[in-house]
Amino acid sequence: MLNIANRMNSVKTLIFSELNNYKKRKQQEGMEMIDLSIGSPDQPPPSFVIESLAADVKDPAQYGYTISGIDAFHHAVSSYYQERFNVKVDPHKEVIQLMGSQDGIVHLPLVFCNPGDIILVPDPGYTAYESGVHIAEAEGYPMPLLEENGFLPDLSKIPEDIAKKAKMMILNFPGNPIPALATKQFFTEVVAFAKKYNIIVAHDFAYSELIFDQKQPVSFLSIEGAKDVGVEFNSLSKSFNMAGTRIGFLCGNEEVIQLFQRLKSHVDYGIFEPIQRAAVKALTQGQNFLKQNAKLYERRRDFLINGLANIGWKIKPSEATMFIWAKIPAGKQSLSFTYELMDKAGVVVTPGIAFGEHGEGYVRIALVQDEKTLLKVIERIEKSGIIA
Numbered sequence: 001m002l003n004i005a006n007r008m009n010s011v012k013t014l015i016f017s018e019l020n021n022y023k024k025r026k027q028q029e030g031m032e033m034i035d036l037s038i039g040s041p042d043q044p045p046p047s048f049v050i051e052s053l054a055a056d057v058k059d060p061a062q063y064g065y066t067i068s069g070i071d072a073f074h075h076a077v078s079s080y081y082q083e084r085f086n087v088k089v090d091p092h093k094e095v096i097q098l099m100g101s102q103d104g105i106v107h108l109p110l111v112f113c114n115p116g117d118i119i120l121v122p123d124p125g126y127t128a129y130e131s132g133v134h135i136a137e138a139e140g141y142p143m144p145l146l147e148e149n150g151f152l153p154d155l156s157k158i159p160e161d162i163a164k165k166a167k168m169m170i171l172n173f174p175g176n177p178i179p180a181l182a183t184k185q186f187f188t189e190v191v192a193f194a195k196k197y198n199i200i201v202a203h204d205f206a207y208s209e210l211i212f213d214q215k216q217p218v219s220f221l222s223i224e225g226a227k228d229v230g231v232e233f234n235s236l237s238k239s240f241n242m243a244g245t246r247i248g249f250l251c252g253n254e255e256v257i258q259l260f261q262r263l264k265s266h267v268d269y270g271i272f273e274p275i276q277r278a279a280v281k282a283l284t285q286g287q288n289f290l291k292q293n294a295k296l297y298e299r300r301r302d303f304l305i306n307g308l309a310n311i312g313w314k315i316k317p318s319e320a321t322m323f324i325w326a327k328i329p330a331g332k333q334s335l336s337f338t339y340e341l342m343d344k345a346g347v348v349v350t351p352g353i354a355f356g357e358h359g360e361g362y363v364r365i366a367l368v369q370d371e372k373t374l375l376k377v378i379e380r381i382e383k384s385g386i387i388a
């Protein structure tokens with residue numbers, strides 16, 4: 001019998017592995033399964049990024065530790081933020097490289113939270129926020145994202161004693177699992193709230209480039225005073241389909257960045273240089289690709305939403321991201337509905353409850369298959385009679 005640390009009691013196996021095991025069982029039984037559960041891009045990075053990587057892996061000089069990242073990467077992030085979001089960040093003092101934004105999301109609470117401290121988290125929210133809370137032995141306080149509030153947290157509903165005890169607030173717009181956008185007005189309220197209660201805001205902007213219908217991304221850091229209270233995560237995983245070549249960054253408040261840098265210097269020794277160089281190319285030469293990539297998801301969104309509407313499943317169109325947040329028929333539970341979809345239609349989605357209590361009543365559908373496969377999904381759901 002191994003003696004495990006107490007913190008592991010709250011670090012649970014994620015529902016994704018359970019769903020994956022069930023999917024494999026179904027496949028072994030001979031059922032063809034279509035997986036729309038994980039947000040892993042099915043498309044490759046731009047070809048100039050692959051070519052850059054392929055050339056650089058042949059360079060023997062690029063195999064050393066890179067510690068906190070090459071200069072060119074820091075400068076590329078800084079100019080990308082200026083050009084894309086009209087935000088100034090100092091390439092060295094206000095940018096830190098990450099092995100994917102997940103690296104920062106789960107480690108940042110270790111810098112600011114003692115056991116029992118409160119972190120305000122979106123509910124439903126991306127599962128890594130809860131992971132970071134647990135690893136730091138902090139307590140997550142859920143901020144419900146409700147349709148009637150445009151899926152924005154209602155800050156006035158956070159009790160005064162909780163706000164006073166909170167060390168951090170995590171936000172994510174456009175969000176996973178809820179593909180909604182924030183408004184400048186909401187972010188302005190967040191800045192005021194964070195200043196009042198001395199809370200660090202960490203905004204996850206991993207989907208900053210997957211925005212539809214000509215809407216514009218709003219960087220939290222573009223709001224006046226935001227850099228006094230907060231930082232923003234970003235990543236090349238979804239923007240440039242580089243999920244496997246792990247690279248992302250955190251930028252914003254200098255003090256937060258410098259403290260996090262101190263922790264990171266004990267955790268890893270940097271990212272493989274060819275990946276950094278490829279990321280520089282993506283960030284500085286990828287504007288056309290970004291437009292095409294967003295269009296691809298927008299087309300898939302329209303295809304699936306229209307197809308499902310035709311068979312009686314009406315879903316609010318996503319404003320952004322690679323996900324659809326679909327309300328399920330009244331009276332059904334998201335987990336049992338997910339298993340029913342696997343059993344009767346051979347389609348794998350993620351139950352809303354996996355993202356928090358307020359995710360109940362919904363499932364998340366990832367647009368990670370082409371339209372031919374999405375057509376099969378629509379036909380199978382229709383045939384299964386689940387929606388009727």
Ligand SMILES: Cc1ncc(COP(=O)(O)O)c(C=O)c1O
Binds near residue numbers: 103175176235237248
């Ligand atoms: C909202 C959100 N943030 C962060 C991540 C982590 O991405 P990465 O670590 O690849 O940057 C994901 C991945 O799915 C995500 O959905």
